[in-house]
Amino acid sequence: ETGVTQTPRHLVMGMTNKKSLKCEQHLGHNAMYWYKQSAKKPLELMFVYSLEERVENNSVPSRFSPECPNSSHLFLHLHTLQPEDSALYLCASSQGAVQGGDYGYTFGSGTRLTVV
Amino acid sequence: GENVEQHPSTLSVQEGDSAVIKCTYSDSASNYFPWYKQELGKGPQLIIDIRSNVGEKKDQRIAVTLNKTAKHFSLHITETQPEDSAVYFCAASGQTGANNLFFGTGTRLTVIP
Numbered sequence: 001e002t003g004v005t006q007t008p009r010h011l012v013m014g015m016t017n018k019k020s021l022k023c024e025q026h027l028g029h030n031a032m033y034w035y036k037q038s039a040k041k042p043l044e045l046m047f048v049y050s051l052e053e054r055v056e057n058n059s060v061p062s063r064f065s066p067e068c069p070n071s072s073h074l075f076l077h078l079h080t081l082q083p084e085d086s087a088l089y090l091c092a093s094s095q096g097a098v099q100g101g102d103y104g105y106t107f108g109s110g111t112r113l114t115v116v
Numbered sequence: 117g118e119n120v121e122q123h124p125s126t127l128s129v130q131e132g133d134s135a136v137i138k139c140t141y142s143d144s145a146s147n148y149f150p151w152y153k154q155e156l157g158k159g160p161q162l163i164i165d166i167r168s169n170v171g172e173k174k175d176q177r178i179a180v181t182l183n184k185t186a187k188h189f190s191l192h193i194t195e196t197q198p199e200d201s202a203v204y205f206c207a208a209s210g211q212t213g214a215n216n217l218f219f220g221t222g223t224r225l226t227v228i229p
Contacts, residue, residue: 043219104150107159
């Protein structure tokens with residue numbers, strides 16, 4: 001198991017449901033990220049948090065709502081999703097999130113989301 | 117923004133042979149280039165990285181080369197083993213203020229015993 005833990009591992013939800021994805025890191029990192037991984041597409045950056053403040057929202061639809069209550073926890077709240085939102089959602093953390101920073105990410109194992 | 121292209125999308129090699137994966141990037145200001153390995157059911161894991169002030173870096177059977185003039189970088193795996201079978205992603209740092217990485221589309225490497 002890596003230093004970044006994501007729950008649940010699998011989630012099936014209807015289009016009218018509300019659910020949340022959870023990410024937790026115990027690496028002492030101060031930046032956390034949400035990525036979406038779809039088949040045959042590059043990893044898509046969704047949100048970036050640095051020191052618990054959102055520094056990037058990469059034009060993500062409002063049906064995805066992130067929350068970062070502290071530097072160790074990150075949530076992604078989901079509501080009224082569409083079938084095309086089905087994907088693997090990956091959380092990552094890094095040591096720094098400053099301009100020009102070059103710290104490698106540590107990824108979690110992801111949540112496999114299926115919207116029916 | 118940064119655009120990273122990765123080739124090939126699939127690669128099969130015989131055990132013991134070498135494997136090479138190539139990536140190009142568009143933003144000349146990018147200065148950090150990590151490589152990730154993703155095994156089935158797991159998240160990507162950092163295997164090697166290189167910074168723009170270095171042309172080559174090696175770690176046992178894995179090496180990465182960077183050509184900043186041509187804006188391309190490559191992953192080289194020598195003496196491949198079945199456990200090297202996975203999806204490999206290259207990435208390049210962005211310039212959008214945070215520590216953003218832009219990823220290639222991935223290469224599925226299969227090492228045939």
